[in-house]
Amino acid sequence: MTTNSTFGQIISGSKPVLVDFFAEWCGPCKMMAPILKDLKVAIGENAIILKIDIDKNPQVARSYNVQGVPTLIIFQDGLVKWRQSGVVPAKNLQKELEKLG
Secondary structure (H helix, E strand, O other): OOOHHHHHHHHOOOOOEEEEEEOOOOHHHHHHHHHHHHHHHHHHHHOEEEEEEOOOOHHHHHHOOOOOOOEEEEEEOOEEEEEEEOOOOHHHHHHHHHHHO
């Protein structure tokens, strides 16, 4: 489980962090799992991929105004660099991460 302070530490680094805000009951969220797995293989250690369950971490989801799931946010140095809701292809995510790398 990711607490607010741990989450804050992770997203504050210079390495890009892709956060997948999801819910267990969400169909499109389940579609993101294999996409994120492929993305991790493609990007290796160049970025961190983090999944946040909005039902278990409502305060984190609220603090970033997550209205729907999946919502994907890329952080770097504690700042939101990119954000999109819905299922996003791995190649699109990789392109956004590479811009920051």
